[in-house]
Amino acid sequence: MKQDYFSSNNIKYIDYKDVDILKKFLNPNGRITGKRRSGLTAKNQRKLATAVKHSRFMGLLPFIAK
Amino acid sequence: MEKETIEGAVTARVYELGYLLVPTLAEEKVRDAAQKIKDTLSQFGATLLSEDSPISIDLAYTMAKTIENKKEKFDEAYFGWIKFEVLPEGLASIKNWCDNEVDIIRFIIIKTVRENTVSSKRSLAKDSTKKKQPVLVEETEASKQVIDEKVIDEQIEELVTPK
Numbered sequence: 302m303k304q305d306y307f308s309s310n311n312i313k314y315i316d317y318k319d320v321d322i323l324k325k326f327l328n329p330n331g332r333i334t335g336k337r338r339s340g341l342t343a344k345n346q347r348k349l350a351t352a353v354k355h356s357r358f359m360g361l362l363p364f365i366a367k
Numbered sequence: 368m369e370k371e372t373i374e375g376a377v378t379a380r381v382y383e384l385g386y387l388l389v390p391t392l393a394e395e396k397v398r399d400a401a402q403k404i405k406d407t408l409s410q411f412g413a414t415l416l417s418e419d420s421p422i423s424i425d426l427a428y429t430m431a432k433t434i435e436n437k438k439e440k441f442d443e444a445y446f447g448w449i450k451f452e453v454l455p456e457g458l459a460s461i462k463n464w465c466d467n468e469v470d471i472i473r474f475i476i477i478k479t480v481r482e483n484t485v486s487s488k489r490s491l492a493k494d495s496t497k498k499k500q501p502v503l504v505e506e507t508e509a510s511k512q513v514i515d516e517k518v519i520d521e522q523i524e525e526l527v528t529p530k
Binding site for chain 1: 479480485
């Protein structure tokens with residue numbers, strides 16, 4: 302089974318400013334990958350979604366990437 | 368995050384204010400604007416915990432803000448953040464102030480934790496996104512292999528001559 306990225310790196314709080322980490326979980330269109338692909342726990346997948354949405358709002362990540 | 372005392376009174380909570388400043392500001396003005404935000408937060412009874420000074424970033428998409436009845440569009444901005452502690456009642460006034468601030472294009476107030484949450488260093492800086500130029504290693508005298516012609520000639524002869 303795939304290991305949860307945040308648990309294995311001991312990241313307890315997923316920050317919206319950590320664009321490099323968040324980009325790992327986006328597909329080329331800028332959409333958040335599903336939990337099957339990301340391998341995250343349900344809890345971390347929800348935290349990731351919130352962080353990505355905050356990041357998009359602040360213009361750090363795109364809503365749609367062409 | 369929410370700490371409640373026995374009496375039920377809510378104590379101070381940790382929040383983070385992330386903001387985008389207009390790119391038209393000069394370097395010194397950016398620092399002044401950041402200082403103004405900090406001063407205002409203190410004025411509203413907030414205790415500052417940590418911060419990052421505004422840095423210029425390319426926005427992922429064009430943002431618009433109406434300034435003096437004119438819609439201005441921005442492709443880049445100065446992004447900075449401040450982590451602070453304040454009573455939940457004080458937050459509304461901070462939000463109101465940010466809403467009316469002309470230099471702020473957009474801002475976000477989120478609940479966070481006291482500990483440092485950014486794991487990668489300066490991931491937002493403009494320079495980090497650009498591809499680094501490959502560093503050309505100059506050939507030094509030691510790196511140049513001294514080729515002995517005699518040895519090569521002997522090796523060629525060995526290969527050419529039939530056994």
